[in-house]
Amino acid sequence: MRFVSVFRYSGVAIDIVWRSSAGLTIAMAMVTLIAGVLPAAIAWVGQLIVDTVVTAIDAEGAAREAATDALLFYIMLELGLVVLMTGAQKANTVCQSVLRALLGNQVNVMILEKALTLELANFEDSEFYDKLVRARREASSRPLSLVIATFDLLRDGISLVSYGFLLFQFSPWAVLLLGLAGVPAFMAEAKYAGEAFRNQRRRSSERRMQIYLEMVLTREDGVKEVKLMQLGRLFLQRYVEIFRRIYKEDRNLVLRRGFWGYALGLIASVAFYFAFGWVAFAAVAGTITLGQMTMYIAVFRQGQGAVTSCLTSINKMYEDNLYLSNLTEYLGHSVAEPTGDKTEGPLPDDGIRFENVSFHYPGSATPALDCINLHIRAGESLAIVGENGSGKTTLIKLLTRLYTPTEGRILFQGLNLQDWDIDALRQRVGVIFQDFARYQLKVGENIGVGDVDYLTDRPLITDAAEKGLAADFIKQMPTDYDTQLGTWFKDGKELSGGQWQKIALSRAFMRSQADVLILDEPTAAIDAKAEADIFAHFRELTANRISIIISHRFSTVRIADHIIVLDQGKVTEQGNHDSLLAKDGQYATLFELQARGYQ
Numbered sequence: 001m002r003f004v005s006v007f008r009y010s011g012v013a014i015d016i017v018w019r020s021s022a023g024l025t026i027a028m029a030m031v032t033l034i035a036g037v038l039p040a041a042i043a044w045v046g047q048l049i050v051d052t053v054v055t056a057i058d059a060e061g062a063a064r065e066a067a068t069d070a071l072l073f074y075i076m077l078e079l080g081l082v083v084l085m086t087g088a089q090k091a092n093t094v095c096q097s098v099l100r101a102l103l104g105n106q107v108n109v110m111i112l113e114k115a116l117t118l119e120l121a122n123f124e125d126s127e128f129y130d131k132l133v134r135a136r137r138e139a140s141s142r143p144l145s146l147v148i149a150t151f152d153l154l155r156d157g158i159s160l161v162s163y164g165f166l167l168f169q170f171s172p173w174a175v176l177l178l179g180l181a182g183v184p185a186f187m188a189e190a191k192y193a194g195e196a197f198r199n200q201r202r203r204s205s206e207r208r209m210q211i212y213l214e215m216v217l218t219r220e221d222g223v224k225e226v227k228l229m230q231l232g233r234l235f236l237q238r239y240v241e242i243f244r245r246i247y248k249e250d251r252n253l254v255l256r257r258g259f260w261g262y263a264l265g266l267i268a269s270v271a272f273y274f275a276f277g278w279v280a281f282a283a284v285a286g287t288i289t290l291g292q293m294t295m296y297i298a299v300f301r302q303g304q305g306a307v308t309s310c311l312t313s314i315n316k317m318y319e320d321n322l323y324l325s326n327l328t329e330y331l332g333h334s335v336a337e338p339t340g341d342k343t344e345g346p347l348p349d350d351g352i353r354f355e356n357v358s359f360h361y362p363g364s365a366t367p368a369l370d371c372i373n374l375h376i377r378a379g380e381s382l383a384i385v386g387e388n389g390s391g392k393t394t395l396i397k398l399l400t401r402l403y404t405p406t407e408g409r410i411l412f413q414g415l416n417l418q419d420w421d422i423d424a425l426r427q428r429v430g431v432i433f434q435d436f437a438r439y440q441l442k443v444g445e446n447i448g449v450g451d452v453d454y455l456t457d458r459p460l461i462t463d464a465a466e467k468g469l470a471a472d473f474i475k476q477m478p479t480d481y482d483t484q485l486g487t488w489f490k491d492g493k494e495l496s497g498g499q500w501q502k503i504a505l506s507r508a509f510m511r512s513q514a515d516v517l518i519l520d521e522p523t524a525a526i527d528a529k530a531e532a533d534i535f536a537h538f539r540e541l542t543a544n545r546i547s548i549i550i551s552h553r554f555s556t557v558r559i560a561d562h563i564i565v566l567d568q569g570k571v572t573e574q575g576n577h578d579s580l581l582a583k584d585g586q587y588a589t590l591f592e593l594q595a596r597g598y599q
């Protein structure tokens, strides 16, 4: 039955909460139990009070005195129970506040730890990425909210059972009436909450588009084009259209839900006044005392309140389940086995070999790389040229094991990349991609992250900055290497595109120990003179290492020992600059085109 599904993730949520703090979870469970039983106990003592008052009115002498003593005792008892009850409620709120902070952190850490184990491909999968973003967005509230709703449901369940127990003494039919009167509203709520839950799930991609449009319209990197190309109205219109579609569905649901909630709520009211009359006439007939009458009426009213409260909890649980299903799917995502434990290869001087390597991006029909065979010898510099989309960056991604070849294998020092310990492999390879990171950190840290072991090694960082030609402009910054970069944080300095590239290049120069250094079009925004200087440094640094450069500038490419031309994922030509010119093929054509442009 669908209703049972509201409990589906309660176990998961309780487990997460338990791991945040076992003590607080137990405390919350105890408090729930107390808060569940006490209302019935309070109603029961209320009955004793009224009956004792009636006895005291009728009694005289010693009997009256005994009755007033008893009355005093019951009032004190009632007071004690009420104090306990409010204490339990307060303790519950306190536990929730403390747990909220602990739990938010716990869930966020779980999400981020998982993110560290994921592959690049996961981040490029839109649905999966959406799960990650949504999991993070509501991490601090949802698991606790589900636990609270579950506990509230239990508390109301316990209250209902204890009310039932009291009512049973009046008549089993009254218990049945209390139960049955709530059923229609219960069923309707379960149905509509379920529908709302499924709607939300189905709309996930529309919501994602809205979030994306919000981002483009409000973030600094999108705003420039939005203004200049006058895209604001268009995007806003799309945003509103999505809202309208969603709103229409939601409005219909809210109207139906409201109507049935009212209609079925009437059944509960009729049932209550029927019970009222029944109990009152029983009191008039003398089958129950005045105290019992007050108690049964209170119990019936509170019982109906508990039923309503159960409905609210179920409703919340559906929403929270949506979140938890997202979180557990994300956390349960199976991660490819970390392969390999070797920290060096059998042939240290063998360099890198691609043997019949092909690669398809997930869901793509055409291969991004098609049967690549390549040998990069130790100490050799390689340049890769080719048109946009020819597969240059993909080749680097395979070499750094961000992806695994679909066919063939890549060997480094005579050992298949898959057999390398991933950390050992990445220690040996330094790479700066064209879409390098611009960390909103200090300048020194932005360079130091090139080798985290030397994150704060100022002499090394200064040296790397000199080689990357960043040192000059860093010296002119307010607090040189301690200057905050970017616009996100206070006193942050924004850099020009070329300056950011120089920072990224300096980061590459931190990797002075790496065996392979790769620059993927890192100099596009850098002026020609600076580029020549940087490559002179790069050559110096990589004299005995493998260096790989992807560039569209032939002035850079021509100095490489070996050049390959990629075209639609295939190596179409290879050799050095002179031999490729002599071949008079694609390389020669591209070279001439560029050279002519400079004339």
Ligand SMILES: Nc1ncnc2c1ncn2[C@@H]1O[C@H](COP(=O)(O)OP(=O)(O)OP(=O)(O)O)[C@@H](O)[C@H]1O
Pocket: 124, 361, 362, 364, 368, 386, 387, 388, 389, 390, 391, 392, 393, 394, 395
């Ligand atoms: N993450 C990805 N998912 C799916 N396809 C991709 C992905 N990245 C690249 N591709 C596709 O793979 C092919 C090769 O892309 P790649 O980025 O390797 O080209 P490139 O030669 O580096 O191009 P450029 O000179 O523009 O940087 C392209 O057809 C591209 O559409």
